[in-house]
Amino acid sequence: MSNVVRVAVTGAAGQVAYTLLPRLASGEVFGPNTKVILQLLEVPRSVFPKAMEGLEGVAMELEDCAFPTLQEIIVTDDENTAFNGVNYALLVGAAPRGPGMERKDLLMKNAQIFQKQGSALAAKAATGVRILVVGNPCNTNCLIAYRNGKDIPQNQWGAMTRLDHNRAVGALAKKAGVANEEVTNVTIWGNHSNTQYPDFTNAKIKGKPATEVITDRTWLETVYVPQCQERGKAIINKRGLSSAFSAANGALDHVKSLLKPTPAGDWTSAAVISNGEYGVPKGLVFGYPVRSDGQGNLSIVPGLSLDTFGKSKFDATLKELLEEQDAVKDLLPS
Known part of the structure; x- marks a missing residue:
């Protein structure tokens, strides 16, 4: 067994990571x-001691699972250590929304976290690192991390809409x-929020248009679209x-898709950094239909x-993402 892969997971004591980590360690994802x-x-312990405990x-x-594919576990509260060579x-980790907190306050609180993580990734990660932001608001958190870690090419960054896609x-x-x-x-267009548009007009069922x-x-x-948008709630x-x-599971499916080519004629969903596709301003992290080449690249x-219905939903989720970008604009390096 000669191949070794380093995987960083943030918020690693949380409930999402608790489900995710054994599946990463077991060989399910990387073989x-x-x-x-x-x-x-x-x-850090100085901020919240129980997290590190x-x-x-x-x-x-x-360790007690004794997975044959798990070589080492590094536990740390330092971004540079966590991202070294990954x-x-x-x-996965992000600041939660507290009682009475406005969305802008949440965005600003997370911006401080993802600024540091973006910089640390650029300084420490392996050259071909692939990054998936899961912690919400994940599109804009990804934008912040990318803009603070631009030494990493934009096609190596993404935010998770695969959960929404699966739903x-x-x-x-x-x-x-x-x-x-x-x-x-x-397709999940736009933001990983309740403005996302789960597109049924381009979907197929048994090869036929879903409609x-x-x-x-x-x-x-009136049922399907709101159900997908509000499923988390x-x-x-x-x-x-x-x-x-x-x-x-959605995060793992995203990584698996990077490792395996998308079947011919199909696609999946991911939020990636726009180059202007479908009229989305360049640089915005937006949910799109994507295909994988199996080598870590999404197109x-x-x-x-x-x-008309779909366009109205597309415009609404784009508007929200532009508002989020504006809220954190002072923290986005040019």
Whole structure:
């Protein structure tokens, strides 16, 4: 077993990471012939002592699993240590929204975290590192990290809309009464928030346009779209906790997609840095339909069209992302 991959995970004592880490360590993602070194970051003891204590407990559990593919676990509260030589960085940790906190306050609090992480990644990560921002608001957190770590090419950065994509696939499959794998060509446009647009007009079910299989347009517009947009809130209302294992699964699916070519004729969803595609301003981190070459590179699918309904949803999520960018503009290096 000669291959070794270094994977950084931030917020590594949290619930999303608790689900994610054993699957990274087990060989599921990188295969049985690749050793994994996990470099796990939490907030310093001086800020929140229980975070590092919790992370040490997680590391003990990983050791107790005795995964053949897990070579080493590094536990740290220092970004430079966590990102040193990493091939993949999953930025899961983010500041939560507190009582009475305005969205702009949340953006600014997270900006301070992702400024430091972007700079540390640029200084310490391996040359071909692939970065996925999971911690919310992930699109704008990714923008902040990228702008503070621009020595890393923009095509190596991304934010997670794969959770939303999976939710959208599952909802269409359930309504149509088909297997999940029979739903293809789904897109999550825009922000990983309740303004996202789960595009059913370009989706297919068993190779046919989804709108020909599910002919109830009212359901698609007034039930399906809001259901996808508000799914996270609905889960919190049911279980009293956030959707941790489905979020972890979405992050892992994103990484798996980087490692395997997208099937011909299909695509998946990811938020990537725009070069102006579909009229989105350059530099904005926006959810697009993407294809993978299996070598770590995602390309935006060109030439899709949106109807009047879809365009209105696209414009709404773009507006929100531009407002978020404006809120943190003073923290974005040119």
